[in-house]
Amino acid sequence: MTPTATYRLQLQPDFPFAAAADAVPYIAELGVSHLHLSPVLEAVPGSGHGYDVVDHTRVRAELGGEEGLRRLAATARAHGLGLVLDIVPNHMAAAPRHNLPLWEVLREGPESPYARWFDIDWAACGGKVLLPVLAGRVGAESDSFETGVRDDGTPVLRYADLEFPVREGTAGLPLPELLDAQHYRLAWWRLARTELNYRRFFTISDLIGVRVEHPEVFTATHAKILELVGDGVIDGLRIDHPDGLADPAAYLGRLGEATGGRWTVVEKILTGPETLPAGWAVAGTTGYDALHRIDGLFTDPMGAADLLGRYRDFAGPPGDRGGYWTATVRRAAYRVVTHELAAETEWLTRLAVEACAGDPALHDHAPWALHTALRELLVRVPVYRPYVTAGGPLTEIAESTLPAEAVRDAKAVFPVSQEAEAVDVVRDLALGRLGDGPEHAAFCARFAQTASALHAKSVEDTAFYRYVPLISATEVGGDPGQPAVSPEEFHAFCARIARDWPATGTVLTTHDTKRSGDVRARIAVLSECPERWATLVVQLARAGAVPAPDPQLAWQAWQSAFGCAGVPVGEMAGRLEPALLKAVREAGLFTSWTEPDPAYERAVTDFVAAGPGSDAGEPREMMTRFAEALAPFVRANVLGAALVHLTMPGVPDLYQGTEREYIALVDPDNRRPFAGPAGGHDEKTALTTAALRLRRDRPELFGESGTYAPLAARGPAAAHCLAFCRSGDVVTAVTRLALRLDEEGGWRDTELALPDAGPWTDLLSPGREFAGATVAVAELFADRPVALLTRAAR
Numbered sequence: 095m096t097p098t099a100t101y102r103l104q105l106q107p108d109f110p111f112a113a114a115a116d117a118v119p120y121i122a123e124l125g126v127s128h129l130h131l132s133p134v135l136e137a138v139p140g141s142g143h144g145y146d147v148v149d150h151t152r153v154r155a156e157l158g159g160e161e162g163l164r165r166l167a168a169t170a171r172a173h174g175l176g177l178v179l180d181i182v183p184n185h186m187a188a189a190p191r192h193n194l195p196l197w198e199v200l201r202e203g204p205e206s207p208y209a210r211w212f213d214i215d216w217a218a219c220g221g222k223v224l225l226p227v228l229a230g231r232v233g234a235e236s237d238s239f240e241t242g243v244r245d246d247g248t249p250v251l252r253y254a255d256l257e258f259p260v261r262e263g264t265a266g267l268p269l270p271e272l273l274d275a276q277h278y279r280l281a282w283w284r285l286a287r288t289e290l291n292y293r294r295f296f297t298i299s300d301l302i303g304v305r306v307e308h309p310e311v312f313t314a315t316h317a318k319i320l321e322l323v324g325d326g327v328i329d330g331l332r333i334d335h336p337d338g339l340a341d342p343a344a345y346l347g348r349l350g351e352a353t354g355g356r357w358t359v360v361e362k363i364l365t366g367p368e369t370l371p372a373g374w375a376v377a378g379t380t381g382y383d384a385l386h387r388i389d390g391l392f393t394d395p396m397g398a399a400d401l402l403g404r405y406r407d408f409a410g411p412p413g414d415r416g417g418y419w420t421a422t423v424r425r426a427a428y429r430v431v432t433h434e435l436a437a438e439t440e441w442l443t444r445l446a447v448e449a450c451a452g453d454p455a456l457h458d459h460a461p462w463a464l465h466t467a468l469r470e471l472l473v474r475v476p477v478y479r480p481y482v483t484a485g486g487p488l489t490e491i492a493e494s495t496l497p498a499e500a501v502r503d504a505k506a507v508f509p510v511s512q513e514a515e516a517v518d519v520v521r522d523l524a525l526g527r528l529g530d531g532p533e534h535a536a537f538c539a540r541f542a543q544t545a546s547a548l549h550a551k552s553v554e555d556t557a558f559y560r561y562v563p564l565i566s567a568t569e570v571g572g573d574p575g576q577p578a579v580s581p582e583e584f585h586a587f588c589a590r591i592a593r594d595w596p597a598t599g600t601v602l603t604t605h606d607t608k609r610s611g612d613v614r615a616r617i618a619v620l621s622e623c624p625e626r627w628a629t630l631v632v633q634l635a636r637a638g639a640v641p642a643p644d645p646q647l648a649w650q651a652w653q654s655a656f657g658c659a660g661v662p663v664g665e666m667a668g669r670l671e672p673a674l675l676k677a678v679r680e681a682g683l684f685t686s687w688t689e690p691d692p693a694y695e696r697a698v699t700d701f702v703a704a705g706p707g708s709d710a711g712e713p714r715e716m717m718t719r720f721a722e723a724l725a726p727f728v729r730a731n732v733l734g735a736a737l738v739h740l741t742m743p744g745v746p747d748l749y750q751g752t753e754r755e756y757i758a759l760v761d762p763d764n765r766r767p768f769a770g771p772a773g774g775h776d777e778k779t780a781l782t783t784a785a786l787r788l789r790r791d792r793p794e795l796f797g798e799s800g801t802y803a804p805l806a807a808r809g810p811a812a813a814h815c816l817a818f819c820r821s822g823d824v825v826t827a828v829t830r831l832a833l834r835l836d837e838e839g840g841w842r843d844t845e846l847a848l849p850d851a852g853p854w855t856d857l858l859s860p861g862r863e864f865a866g867a868t869v870a871v872a873e874l875f876a877d878r879p880v881a882l883l884t885r886a887a888r
Contacts, residue, residue, distance in 0.1 A: 095127075095176065095329060095357070096357050096377070096597045096745065096797060096798065097126075097127045097128040097176070097178065097329075097330065097357060097745050098126070098127040098745070098786075098789040098790050098793050098796065098797070099125065099126040099127055099128075099740070099745060099746045099747070099748065099786050099789055099790070100126060100127070100128045100129070100130040100178050100599075100745065100746075100747045100748070101121050101124065101126045101128070101129055101130060101747075101748050101750070102130040102131075102132070102604070102605070102747055102748065102749045102750055103117070103129060103130065103131055103132065103750050103768055104132050104143070104605055104750060104765050104767070104768065105131060105132045105133075105134065105144060105157050106132075106141070106142045106143070106144070106157075106765075106767060107140060107142075107156045107157070108767045109767035109768055110156065110157040110158045110162065111157050111158035111162035111163055111165065111166040112158055112162060112165075112166075113767075113768070114129070114131070114166055114768075115165060115166045115169040115170075116770075117768060117770055117771070118166075118169050118170050118173050118175065119173055120770070120771040121175070122170075122173035122174055122175050123783075124748075124753055124782065124783055124786050124787075125783055125785075125786030125787035125788075125789065125790045126175070126748065126786055126790070127174075127175065127176065127790060128175055128176040128177060128178045128329060128330065129166075129170050129175050129176070129177050129178065130177075130178040130179075130180070130332065130747055131177060131178070131179050131180060132144050132180050132605065133145055133147065133179075133180050133181065133182055133334075134153050134154055134157060134163055134179060135147050135149065135150055135152065135153060135154060135181075135182075135318065135319075136148050136149035136150075136151075136152045136153070136154050136155065136192075137154055137156075137187065138187045138189050138192060139156065139192070140156075142762065142765055143605065143761075143765060144180075144182075145182050145185075145301075145334065146186070146187035146189070146300065146301060147182050147185075147186050147187060148186060148187050148189060148192040148193045148194075149192070149193070149194065150314065150315040150316070150317070150318060150319075151317065151318055152318070153318070163322075163327065164327055167326075167327045167328075176329035176330070177327065177328050177329055177330075178328070178329060178330040178331065178332060178357070179319070179322070179328045179330070179331055179332070180331075180332045180334060181316075181319055181331055181332070181333060181334065182334045182335075183304065183306045183315065183316075183333065183334070183336075183339065183345065184295065184303060184304060184306075184334065184335045184336075184338035184339055185294070185295045185301040185302060185303050185304055185335075185338065186301070186302055186304055187300060187301060187302075188225070188292075188294075188299065188300050188301060188302040189300070190256075190257065190258055190259065191256065191257040195208040195211050195212075196208070196211075196212065196302065197259050198259075199211070199212060199214070199223070199277075200223060200225075200258060200259050200276070200277055200278045201259035201260070201261060201262070201277070202261075202262075202277065203221075203261075203277035204216050204221070204277075210305060210308050210310070210311060211304060211305060211308075211311050211314075212292060212293075212302055212303065212304060212305065213292060213293035213302075213303035213304070213305055214291060214292045214293075215291040215292070215441050215444075216291075217444065218289075218291040218440075218441065218444070219279060219289060219291045220279070221277075222276070222277055222278050222279040223277065223278040223279070223291065223292060224278070224279050224281055224285065224286075224289050224290055224291050224292075225258075225278050225279065225280050225281065226281050226282065226283045226284070226285050226286035226289075226290060226299050227253065227256055227280060227281075227283060228253065228280055228281060228282050228283060229254075229282075229283070230282060231282045232273070232280060232281065232282065235253070236269065236270075238253055238254060239251065239252070239253055239269055239273075240252050241260070241265070241269075241272070248260075249265040251272070251273075251276075253280065258276075258278065258280070260272070260276070261275055261276050261277060264276070283299075284688070286299040286437070287433060287434060287436050287437060287688075288436045288437055288440070289437055290437040290438075291437070291441070293338075293438075293540075293543060295335070295338065295547075296547045296550055296551055296555075297430075297434040297435065297547065297551055303338065303543075305340065306339060306345055307339065307340040307341050307344065307345065307539075309348075312345070312348060316349070316352065319331075320352050320353065323353050323354075323356060328356075329356060329357070330356050330357035330358060330359075331349070331353065331356060331357075331358045331359075332358075332359055332360075332361065332380055332599075333346070333349075333358060333359070333360045333361060333376070334361050335361055336360045336361065336362055337362065337363075337478050337479050337542075337543070337546035337550075338543055338546060338547075339543075340539035340542075340543065341483055341539065342360075342371075342374070342481065343371060343373055343374055343375075343481060344483075346358070346360070346374050346375045346376055347375045349375070350375035350376070351375075355375075357377050357597060357745075358375075358376045358377060359376060359377055359378055359379060359380050359381075359598065359599040359745075360374070360376050360378075360379060360380065361379070361380045361382075362379045362380070362478075363382055363478055363550075363554075363570060363571050364379065364382070364383045364477075364571065365476065365477040365478065365549075365573075366476070366477075366573065368477050369491075369590075369594075370595065370598075371481050371491070372594075377595065377597040377598055377599075377745075378591070378595035378597060378598020378599055378744065379595075379598055379599055380599045380601060380604070380747070381598070381599040381600040381601035381744065381746075381747060382570050382571030382601065383571055383587075384587075384591075384598075384599075384600035384601065384739070384742065384744060385569065385570070385571055385572075385600075385601050385602055385607075385611075386569070386571045386572045386573065386579070387579050387583070387584050387587045387588075388584075388602060388735050388738050388739055388742075389566060389567070389569065389572065389577070389579075389611075389614055389615075389618065389735070390577060390578050390579025390583075390584070391579055391581070391584055391734075391735075391738065391816060391830050392615060392618045392731045392734060392735060392830055392831070393564070393566070393567065393577045393578040393579070393618045393621045394578060394621040394622045394831050394834060395577075395578035395580075397620075397621040397622050397623070397624050397834075398563075398564055398567070398577050398578055398621045398624075400624040400625070401563050401564055401620065401621055401624035401627065401628075402563040402564075404563075404624050404625070404627075404628035405562070405563035405628075405649055406563075407628070408628060408631060408632065408645055408649060409644075409645040409646040409648075409649055410645065418575070419557075419561055419573075419574050419575030420575060422557045422560050422561045423552060423553055423557045424473060426552040426553070426556035426557040426560065427472070427473035427548060427549075427552040428469075428473055429552070429556070429682065430548055430551045430552045430556060431469055431472055431473055431548055431552075432469065434551060435544065435547060435548055435551070438540075438544045438547065439465065439468055439469060439472070439544070440465075441540065442468050442537065442540055442541060442544060443461055443464055443465040443468060445533060445536050445537040445540060446459075446464040446468065446519070446520060446523060446537060447459075447461050447464060448533045449523055449528065449529070449531075449533045449534055449537050450464070450519065452529075452531065452533060453528065453529065456519060456528075459515075459516050459519055460513070460516075463508070463513045463516035464516050464519070464520060466507060466508065466516070467504060467514075467516040467517040467519070467520040468520055468541075470503070470504035470507050470517065471496060471500060471501075471504050471517065471520055471521060471524070472541075472544065472545055472548055473548070473552075474496075474500035474503060474504060475495055475496065475500070475545045475548075475549065476495065476497070476500070477495055477549070478545065478546045478549045478550070479495070479542040479543070479545040479546040479549070480492050480495035480496065480524065480525060480541075480542055480545070481495075481542070482524075482525055482526040482538060482542070483526055483535065483538060483539070484526040484528075484529065484530045484531075484534040484535040484537070484538040484539075485526055485529060485530025485534065485535075486526055486530075488525055488526065488527065492525065493525060496521050496524060496525060501517055501518070501521055504517045505517045520541075523537045523538065523541070524537070524538060524541040524542070525538075526538045554570055555680050556680060556681065556682060557574075558574070558608065558680075559677045559678070559680040559681035560681045560683065561574050562646060562649060562650040562653070563649075564577060564617065564618070564620065564621055564653075565609070565617060565650055565653050565654065565657075566609065566613075566614035566615075566616075566617035566618045566620075566657070568608065569607060569608055569609065569614060570604075570606060570607060570608070577621070578621070581804075581813070581816050581830075584816070585804040585818065588742050588743050588802050588818065589802055591743045591744055592743035592800070592801065592802040595744070596743060596744070596797065596798040596800070597744070597745055597797070597798055598743075598744045598745065599744060599745050599746075599747050600739055600742060600743075600744040600745065600746050600747065601739075601746070601747045601749070602735060602736070602739050602749075602752065603748075603749040603752050603756060603758070603764070604747075604749055605749070605761065605764060605765055606761070607760075607764065608759070608760045609654075609657060609758070609759055609760070610749075610752065610756050610757060610758040610759075610764060611732075611735055611736075611739075611752065611756070612732050612752070612755055612756050612757060613657035613658060613757055613758065613759070614657070615728065615731035615732045615734075615735050616656065616657045616659065616728045616731065616732070617653055617656060617657040618731055619724050619727050619728055619731060619833060620653065620656070622727065622831055622832075622833040622834050623724070623833060626720075630652075630716065630717075630720055631648065631649060631652055633716060634648070634652055634705070634713045634716060634717070635648055637712045637713050637716065638701070638704065638705045638713050639704045639705070639711065640700050640701050640703075640704035640705060641701065642697075642701045642705070643684070643694055643697035643698055643701065644684065647674070647678065647698060647701070648701075648705075650674070650677065651670065651674055651701070651702060651705070651706045652705075652706055652717070654670055654673065654674065654706065654759065655670060655706035655707070655717055656717065656720070656721060657757075658670065658757050658759070659717070659718075659721040660755065660757060661757055663709050664709060666706070666707045666708070666709065667702055667703050667707030667708065668707075669707075669759060669763055670702050670706055670707045670759070671698075671699055671702045671703070671707060672762070672763065673759035673760050673763060674698060674702055675695060675698060675699070676760055677760075678694070678695070678698060724833065726832065726836075727832040727833040727836070729777075729879065730828075730829045730830075730832035730879035730880075731832070732755070732778060733777065733778060733781060733828070733878065733879060733880045734816075734828035734829055734830060734879060734880055736778055736781055736782060737781055737785060737826055737828055737880045737882060738816070738826065738828055740781075740782065740785035740786065740789070741785055741789075741796070741818075741820060741824065741826040741882070742802075742818070742826075743796075743800075743802050746786075746789075748782070748786075749764075750768040751768060751769060753772075753778070753779050753782040753783070754772050754775075754776050754778055754779045754782075755776060755778055777878070780858070781858055781880070781882070784857045784858055784882060785857075785882060788824065788857065788882070788884065792823070792824075794821070795820050795821040795823055795824055796820055796821075796824075800820055800821040801820070801821050801822070802818060802819075802820060803818060803819045803822075803849075804817070804818050804819075805817035805818055805819055805825065805827070805846060805847060805848070805849070806846075806847055807844055807845065807846045807847070807871060808844065808845050808846075808847065808868075809841075809842065809843050809844030809845055809871070810838075810839075810842050810843070810844060811835055811838065811839075811840070811841050811842060811844040811871070812844055813830075813831075814829055814830055814831055814832070814834070814835040814841075814844075815827060815828075815829065815830070815844065815846055815871050816828050816829075816830050817846055819849050822849055823884060823885055824882070824883070824884050825848060825849070825854065825881070825882070825883040825884075826880075826881075826882060826883075827846060827871075827874060827875075827880065827881045827883070828879065828880045828881075829875060829879035829880065832879060840872065841870075841871045841872040841875070842872075843870070844870070844871045844872070845868040845869065845870055845871060846868060846869050846871050846874060847867065847868050848864070848866070848867060848868060848869060848883075850867065851865055851866050851867055852864060852865045852866070852883075852885055853865040853885065854869075854883040854884065854885055855883065855884055855885065856874075856881050856882065856883055857882045857883075857884055858877075858878060858880065858881060858882050859877045859878070859881075862877070864883065
């Protein structure tokens, strides 16, 4: 059954299945149809997220095991709820002690029956698996190794709290010979950047890529999930990171067939006008494309441009710290591809050389030229990855992922035009045009997987933290260079998904968003008052007892503090400090995860504690007054975004706690255990409950047979009213850019055209009815800046 709405719970040892079951009555009362659970298979002990799977055959014991999951499902069913499960097909934890298939590969090498499970380049690193786990070089760490046996008598090699298998017949060797005799090489962690020879999740060496493209690997890694689906425990699936797979379309087709076509959505990040591949056997995405359109509705385009100029004046950001969005992304991409993904690029180069060696027409392309062509094309892929297979059909959409201008610009790097022909070779290999042999297939898949990792790391995890004029726009799936979305663009998006993907997912907040929807809605108001904001930041800088280590940090730290206004006294510094430290490390401008600058980071924490994170002092008083003045306009954004999300086409997913005001920054802040039911219902809770119950009670209005139609306002403030009708019987109307509206004199005689004379009842204001072909918007929004109108079923 297609859900009417889902509610995401982030399971962890501190919030297991039993705690989720306790929350079921409250969640069911909200009006959703399904619980949405984070991964439940056995993970690394203590994992707070569950994406580091170690055993696909067991439900995680720390959560309550399979018995606990089945009890949760039964409790949910008793309250009318189904279960949707997040699954992780792309990778497992690279933790040999807990990951039996990986343990066997390390013990037996490429001859292990599990060797085909993992994406390992056995041609590199002397035919060994590089494990970058040592704190220092192997010679310096020799005293930290010890040998021993497990309880079952199996010999092992130990380092710190890690444990590794010992190759048969080598247990008695002296340590240097023992290390050299293994099918793996223990190495300094810094070598992961250049020497790693297994595919990982982005740049996280603790997660090793799984080759689910092999039928036997798919079967082994999905047997328990499919059993749970077959037993009616699980009703739908969320697929994590499909871009990491060798052939996402084939995987999703196999999964859809195995599940009998259960409702499935994929965590696919779409860039700009990019659309989901039409042939994928899914209901749609998890909803980041919708998130960007909703956020953009409440962002002022002119104000955002003005804010950028004022940010540049204040922060004076040279180069990577700011100027233009596209330039920031390109510089970040070059850094990532030449540093963090250097090993991946070398692997691709070897595959390209092998592919050329097998074709007489491609001989004499030098490895350096192929490497250069790879680098230059990878940084110019405008989306996450192409979707092609070697020798397979090439669609126009797939070809556009490596456009002619990318080829032209890549060739311009070469000093000799004949050498630049390597760019054409690499492009044709990446698009699957040059053959369908094993080396061609390997290159085609690997290029796409690397492009995805590069795009994610350079955009989401680097550029988003370097380009900070309006941090509400730097969200997964967003476009900080063009953060605003016009009503016309929003309506066109909704019409398309209502037609092509009516059961796609939509979200505002997830476990991966850098800021919750409410925080972003607050910060978006700054696009309506760029001059006031810039003036305030200058005043805050002058009044602060401890200066910021750089003006860019001051700008984004105070925006973060504004977005978190309302956080209880005593919590602000503890919430802001880790988020801002993560921001400066990801940006990599003054410090980083791998090359930290302790003095700079100490300056960050001192500034946060004395300024944005302080509960007292002149800067805090100034920020409080500013936030109070903007509170009515923040309210309009928060309620407007929530109502649009809950009534637009698609299946809304609510993250735990977001039915009420939910202030959260990047993980781990947004992955705190679910707090349970609120002590009281606030305005947002009442709105959420009304919309969810309407979807539940009248699914025909919102489901695959429902319709979507924009509604037009007329009058001097028409641009500030966004409205649409679902299936002729539900009208959503919200206020956008409320601060600008107030400055322009309010609604005046603006009217909204209704589908017909009604009568229409506002579910958010019981007792209020409207009749007639039009309604005065000032009257419609007399109680609150949003309205949800319905009429009785016909």
